[in-house]
Amino acid sequence: MDRYAVIGNPIAHSKSPRIHTLFAAQTRQALIYETLLGPIDAFVATVEAFRAAGGRGLNVTVPFKLEAFDFADRHTPRAQAAGAVNTLAFGPDGVLGDNTDGAGILRDITVNLGCPVRGRRVLLLGAGGAARGTILPLLEASPATLVIANRTAAKAHELAAEFAGSSHAGLIGCALAELAGLQFDVVINATSASLSDAVPDLPTGLYAHGSLAYDMMYGKGDTPFMTAARQQGASRSADGLGMLVEQAAESFLLWRGIRPTTAPVLAEMRASI
Ligand code: ATR
Numbered sequence: 001m002d003r004y005a006v007i008g009n010p011i012a013h014s015k016s017p018r019i020h021t022l023f024a025a026q027t028r029q030a031l032i033y034e035t036l037l038g039p040i041d042a043f044v045a046t047v048e049a050f051r052a053a054g055g056r057g058l059n060v061t062v063p064f065k066l067e068a069f070d071f072a073d074r075h076t077p078r079a080q081a082a083g084a085v086n087t088l089a090f091g092p093d094g095v096l097g098d099n100t101d102g103a104g105i106l107r108d109i110t111v112n113l114g115c116p117v118r119g120r121r122v123l124l125l126g127a128g129g130a131a132r133g134t135i136l137p138l139l140e141a142s143p144a145t146l147v148i149a150n151r152t153a154a155k156a157h158e159l160a161a162e163f164a165g166s167s168h169a170g171l172i173g174c175a176l177a178e179l180a181g182l183q184f185d186v187v188i189n190a191t192s193a194s195l196s197d198a199v200p201d202l203p204t205g206l207y208a209h210g211s212l213a214y215d216m217m218y219g220k221g222d223t224p225f226m227t228a229a230r231q232q233g234a235s236r237s238a239d240g241l242g243m244l245v246e247q248a249a250e251s252f253l254l255w256r257g258i259r260p261t262t263a264p265v266l267a268e269m270r271a272s273i
Contacts, residue, residue: 003032005059007059008060031256065129071095073095077136078100101130102135106137112242118142122184123186124188130192139163146171160172179206183205188214193225199228213236213237222237
């Protein structure tokens with residue numbers, strides 16, 4: 001059977017094996033998907049051993065997404081833009097590196113949550129790896145504006161400048177305080193603030209009528225960002241579990257050429273957390 005795995009450190013609690021096993025059963029694909037614990041100083045050796053043992057592809061998570069980028073022989077445009085790889089596909093012509101995170105969040109927002117991005121005002125909070133990975137897919141969805149706001153303003157300016165060349169109008173980088181007086185239809189929290197149960201310090205009045213607040217993090221119940229956003233006027237809020245399932249579906253499509261139906265898998269994952 002074709003072998004796949006998710007490599008990370010730590011990795012034991014990854015939900016990816018369950019998600020991909022459900023995808024495989026649904027699409028009748030004969031494959032095995034496991035976890036692979038990567039020693040911090042031995043990513044390349046671990047990946048090479050997996051590939052030599054017949055592995056066909058890997059998902060890559062913290063802290064190896066940059067090393068995975070360097071490991072790949074070729075990159076998809078979205079991986080190139082993200083500067084990080086979460087999906088490796090081993091083929092006869094080498095190792096392809098892809099990044100499905102941005103496509104995953106876009107699909108969760110636009111399809112699962114039924115919230116259009118085209119022509120809307122979008123705010124991306126954060127300027128780290130998680131934010132960077134979503135910028136190209138967001139821009140390709142043609143929002144009216146995309147504002148990248150970060151606690152450290154310089155990093156937001158740098159990111160916006162980097163993507164400005166892609167000729168998309170309305171791309172701005174700024175500090176969180178500079179958001180005062182602006183309104184958005186979609187607000188995405190790509191900061192790591194939730195890891196410490198914190199929320200970004202935002203001016204009031206950001207949320208337009210009918211707006212969606214989206215947290216890339218997820219957990220049991222609402223995240224602190226979701227709760228704060230609704231208190232500040234967001235009409236709806238969602239966590240990142242749908243993004244997790246959708247980025248997995250996009251990886252599955254790359255490897256197997258077939259897109260699984262995500263709704264039943266997302267429902268099962270939701271019930272299990
Ligand atoms: P990741 O790869 O998850 O994006 P990262 O590269 O460390 O992680 O980036 C973390 C992001 O969350 C940064 O944009 C960080 O802001 P700074 O650049 O100012 O450090 C942001 N962040 C973390 N904690 C935050 C908090 N409490 N409030 C606002 N932003 C926060």
